[in-house]
Amino acid sequence: MRHNFTVKQQRQMAARSGGVCEAGKGETEAMYGMEDGETCDEPATEFDHVVADALKRTKIMSIDEGLHVCGFHHNNKTQDHDMPKIRKVNRIVDKSQGIRPNYRPIPGSKASGIRKRMNGQIEWR
Numbered sequence: 001m002r003h004n005f006t007v008k009q010q011r012q013m014a015a016r017s018g019g020v021c022e023a024g025k026g027e028t029e030a031m032y033g034m035e036d037g038e039t040c041d042e043p044a045t046e047f048d049h050v051v052a053d054a055l056k057r058t059k060i061m062s063i064d065e066g067l068h069v070c071g072f073h074h075n076n077k078t079q080d081h082d083m084p085k086i087r088k089v090n091r092i093v094d095k096s097q098g099i100r101p102n103y104r105p106i107p108g109s110k111a112s113g114i115r116k117r118m119n120g121q122i123e124w125r
């Protein structure tokens with residue numbers, strides 16, 4: 001289940017931002033692909049979960065859990081910061097549950113478990 005900001009929380013965050021992108025506030029520069037101390041003066045049009053909802057999966061308790069940001073910085077963080085983490089979490093969860101990707105090793109490679117000798121003889125490693 002997705003946990004979005006309530007309308008009330010969005011209004012409070014918009015009042016806090018003054019309508020200006022908050023990317024980089026509270027030492028979040030790196031997440032948004034910005035330099036230390038860099039700020040953005042684009043109009044804020046979207047609400048970003050500082051910790052992606054897909055990773056946190058709990059109810060939003062405070063407007064400090066989100067930033068009012070511009071579309072560029074929201075997208076940038078989602079693609080470059082959140083998605084690699086979400087994919088890694090999915091891989092770890094899959095592995096713990098025994099879910100394996102479809103896997104076809106190259107015949108004759110170490111992963112295939114088969115060795116083909118120079119004289120043509122095939123044997124298990």
Ligand SMILES: [Zn+2]
Nearest residue numbers: 021040070073
């Ligand atoms: Zn921005």
